[in-house]
Amino acid sequence: xxxxxxxxxxxxxxxxxxxxxxxxxxxxxxxxxxxGPSGCGKSTFLRLLNRMNDYIEGFRMEGQxxxxxxxxxxxxxxxxYLRRRVGMVFQKPTPFPFSIYENVAYGLRLQNRLxxxxxxxxxxxxxxxxxxxxxxxxxxxxxxxALSGGQQQRLCIARTLAVRPSLLLMDEPTSALDPISTxxxxxxxxxxxxxxxxxIVTHNMQQAARISDMTAFFYMGRLIEYGRTKDFFTNPQHxxxxxxxxxxxx
Amino acid sequence: xRKRRGEALATLIVxxxxxxxxxxxxxxxxxxxxxGLGVISWEFLTTPMREGMKKGGIAPAIVGSIWVTLVAxxxxxxxxxxxxxYLSEFARHRRLKQLIEFLVTTLSGIxxxxxxxxxxxxxxxxxxxxxxxxAGGLTLALLSLPLLIRNAxxxxxxxxxxxxxxxxxxxxxxxxxxxxxxxxxxxxxxxTGLVLATGRILGETxxxxxxxxxxxxxxxxxxxxxxxxxxxxxxxxxxxSGVNVKETYPMAFGTALTLLILTLFxxxxxxxxxxxxxQKYRV
Numbered sequence: 001x002x003x004x005x006x007x008x009x010x011x012x013x014x015x016x017x018x019x020x021x022x023x024x025x026x027x028x029x030x031x032x033x034x035x036g037p038s039g040c041g042k043s044t045f046l047r048l049l050n051r052m053n054d055y056i057e058g059f060r061m062e063g064q065x066x067x068x069x070x071x072x073x074x075x076x077x078x079x080x081y082l083r084r085r086v087g088m089v090f091q092k093p094t095p096f097p098f099s100i101y102e103n104v105a106y107g108l109r110l111q112n113r114l115x116x117x118x119x120x121x122x123x124x125x126x127x128x129x130x131x132x133x134x135x136x137x138x139x140x141x142x143x144x145x146a147l148s149g150g151q152q153q154r155l156c157i158a159r160t161l162a163v164r165p166s167l168l169l170m171d172e173p174t175s176a177l178d179p180i181s182t183x184x185x186x187x188x189x190x191x192x193x194x195x196x197x198x199x200i201v202t203h204n205m206q207q208a209a210r211i212s213d214m215t216a217f218f219y220m221g222r223l224i225e226y227g228r229t230k231d232f233f234t235n236p237q238h239x240x241x242x243x244x245x246x247x248x249x250x
Numbered sequence: 251x252r253k254r255r256g257e258a259l260a261t262l263i264v265x266x267x268x269x270x271x272x273x274x275x276x277x278x279x280x281x282x283x284x285x286g287l288g289v290i291s292w293e294f295l296t297t298p299m300r301e302g303m304k305k306g307g308i309a310p311a312i313v314g315s316i317w318v319t320l321v322a323x324x325x326x327x328x329x330x331x332x333x334x335x336y337l338s339e340f341a342r343h344r345r346l347k348q349l350i351e352f353l354v355t356t357l358s359g360i361x362x363x364x365x366x367x368x369x370x371x372x373x374x375x376x377x378x379x380x381x382x383x384x385a386g387g388l389t390l391a392l393l394s395l396p397l398l399i400r401n402a403x404x405x406x407x408x409x410x411x412x413x414x415x416x417x418x419x420x421x422x423x424x425x426x427x428x429x430x431x432x433x434x435x436x437x438x439x440x441x442t443g444l445v446l447a448t449g450r451i452l453g454e455t456x457x458x459x460x461x462x463x464x465x466x467x468x469x470x471x472x473x474x475x476x477x478x479x480x481x482x483x484x485x486x487x488x489x490x491s492g493v494n495v496k497e498t499y500p501m502a503f504g505t506a507l508t509l510l511i512l513t514l515f516x517x518x519x520x521x522x523x524x525x526x527x528x529q530k531y532r533v
Contacts, residue, residue, distance in 0.1 A: 090416060156416070
């Protein structure tokens with residue numbers, strides 16, 4: 001069974017077709033990079049996976065999208081529970097204006113089942129996983145807004161990990177960060193792939209080549225090419241892919 | 251050079267006009283304070299009126315105004331904040347939302363005396379609350395609803411979408427997101443709206459005329475179903491229709507100053523709360 005399987009997925013926003021019959025399969029514990037020029041549908045595809053597009057007016061979807069073999073758009077699936085299994089990290093760091101501790105505890109408190117001691121344990125665990133613990137362990141009560149941009153993004157990753165999703169979505173998580181912070185996050189992604197399956201949107205081709213196992217190239221709503229990252233960058237099959245990865249458009 | 255001089259002149263005019271506005275405002279407050287300060291005493295603030303309102307204080311009117319304002323703010327704040335939340339966060343049908351927004355805007359243009367008449371017909375007569383604090387408070391709640399709804403809606407809309415999405419992305423329902431993220435962050439601005447409404451409610455005269463205000467009732471209300479004296483109406487009575495207007499005239503300035511101070515007190519309290527909340531959620 002694949003971790004993620006898309007079967008002829010099409011998406012419309014009103015009359016605009018944003019995705020056109022996209023099909024792909026992703027194995028467990030792999031990192032998938034979605035690349036392509038702006039407006040190509042890669043973010044739409046990413047946000048399909050935790051049903052974040054549900055709130056967009058005029059959104060309509062056809063085809064099937066399976067996570068762990070379950071059709072996530074079937075009427076029995078509650079998107080709220082789906083999002084606890086499929087975590088998301090956004091382009092810009094979005095810490096809540098609460099303390100560092102409360103930021104990480106946020107997703108845990110929603111579920112109302114954990115004792116405070118368990119929450120504390122999982123907060124620490126998540127912060128360690130996100131490689132942030134050593135920097136902030138003495139300042140858990142401090143406002144998350146006082147952290148640097150790179151720390152804020154790692155906090156957001158910790159916040160997502162604390163809920164213990166099995167699939168992690170990242171929407172250009174380093175595009176707002178400096179090179180050092182970017183390197184730290186890439187290192188982190190490398191660590192996380194042991195436990196998680198990761199789908200990441202990136203504009204940075206070197207980044208895609210560095211961190212991913214699989215790469216998907218989207219162009220004008222269609223999945224042009226999909227394959228192992230190794231082969232993808234050394235031996236692209238489609239002329240459009242070659243033109244894109246050699247920087248001739250996009 | 252000439253252009254420069256024209257600009258300097260324009261700046262000067264704008265500055266003068268804005269200073270003039272401040273001077274006028276200070277003049278009004280200063281005049282009321284000057285005429286009223288001599289009247290205000292501990293007795294004036296804490297005892298009922300005596301001898302046909304010529305002697306004694308205005309305590310029943312103060313207590314009455316506070317009661318009515320609390321009822322109006324409680325009911326209006328609850329409904330206004332909920333409606334604002336609905337319009338900002340939960341309304342899905344765009345047409346319906348636009349219709350409600352249009353109606354709210356229209357409501358804010360209705361003269362307050364019309365609200366008074368409506369309050370009389372609905373709360374006093376039909377619902378049989380009688381001339382009472384409850385009827386007056388509810389009428390004033392209605393009157394302040396457009397302001398409260400609009401303000402709450404703007405407060406909730408001003409919370410960054412990225413934070414709401416982050417919450418949804420962590421597996422929060424829309425209601426959880428509203429209660430745990432949007433509401434706390436928007437609270438300072440919601441409070442600001444309540445303060446604006448308080449100022450308006452405290453000073454309104456027309457809507458309370460037929461719904462709650464008593465001409466002369468020098469006792470303290472014991473339940474929400476009793477009428478009471480109120481500061482704005484008492485002020486009106488002292489100037490126009492007392493037993494001896496000449497002798498009650500100075501009392502009117504004391505009443506006016508009390509009303510001003512009360513409004514200021516509400517404003518400062520809310521400003522303090524807002525300051526504390528802003529410190530807590532630095533957005």
